[in-house]
Amino acid sequence: MITTSGLTKVYRSRGREVTALDGVDLHVREGEVYGVIGQSGAGKSSLIRCVNLLERPTSGTVTVAGQDLTALAGRGPRAGRELRQARSRIGMVFQHFNLLSSRTVQDNVELPLEILGRSGKERSRKALELLDLVGLADKAKAYPAQLSGGQKQRVGIARALAGDPKVLLSDEATSALDPETTRSILTLLRDLNRQLGLTVLLITHEMDVVKSICDSAALMEHGRVVESGTVTDLLATPGSELASALFPVAGDASGDNRTVLDITFQGESATQPVISQLARTYNIDISILGAAIDTVGGLQVGRMRIELPGRYEDNVVPIGFLREQGLHIETVEQTEPAQQTQQVDRAPSVLVKEEAK
């Protein structure tokens, strides 16, 4: 539904150059919720602004719903007719809502329809229908100042849907909201995705957002996509940074002569009592050092760190047993604590948040 290839954006101002995007290849399938995560300055907003051609990429192409937007003339507010039309089919939701304070809720939602030249009657019918869809039917005549943050974002979403878009782009739509309101907005986005078959590309710096609604995710660092895939595929990828940020497990061996394993559960395997089976079959004592289990896209997935007595060589058979159960197993080397510190350095916002729970 959305494909970028070799997307590059270099900002030039006062003789200085900043490469915000450095050859980004992204592929968002129709009907999925795709999350892009990364630290401040990684290029996430630049990416989303290039996808709807609010910014013109320095090089590379953007295709949305089969149309090469980079081939259409104009940029920003001076976009040509074809580009404006294409853009009206891409909804955009912002962190700070961007509502007009002098207009009522209904008039805010009608704004894009005015620009599209729709009649007054049609505008009002559509706006009321959308406000009903986002659960704000009773606020049509209110002004933005009379709404809570969550309600404002619902208006922002209704407005983004005015042109019947196939694609919704969201740049940190929930960053200004408290956790409970965040959840309700994410649920709304998920419902719209399902009800309307809307493809959603969202930018966030919160792992929880990815966990709760994304089918796929990409990690950006310094203008590049360093990892991407469906959440379940990422979990099955050895050494995936996104997977370990989504499901951080910690815990050190309790002494020498121990084997520490990280087990990834997903789908069927998540519901099997594998640990107790392992203990019974091999008559060994297993310690659980850490675990992070959650529901992603309706499937139970997660990781657990366990410790077995004896060295790796002594545990080849039990490890083989776990692998036979369809589990993904990684042995954790004794140098692990140092590696973990490194990871925290690389993605502090992500990991610190998880630890705070």
Ligand SMILES: Nc1ncnc2c1ncn2[C@@H]1O[C@H](COP(=O)(O)OP(=O)(O)OP(=O)(O)O)[C@@H](O)[C@H]1O
């Ligand atoms: N209009 C601009 N002119 C010059 N440099 C810019 C412009 N917009 C962004 N940049 C630079 O491009 C880089 C990427 O910025 P971008 O806003 O895409 O990051 P981000 O991942 O969205 O960060 P955040 O999480 O803080 O929103 C940064 O170094 C930023 O300073």
Ligand SMILES: [Mg+2]
């Ligand atoms: Mg940004």
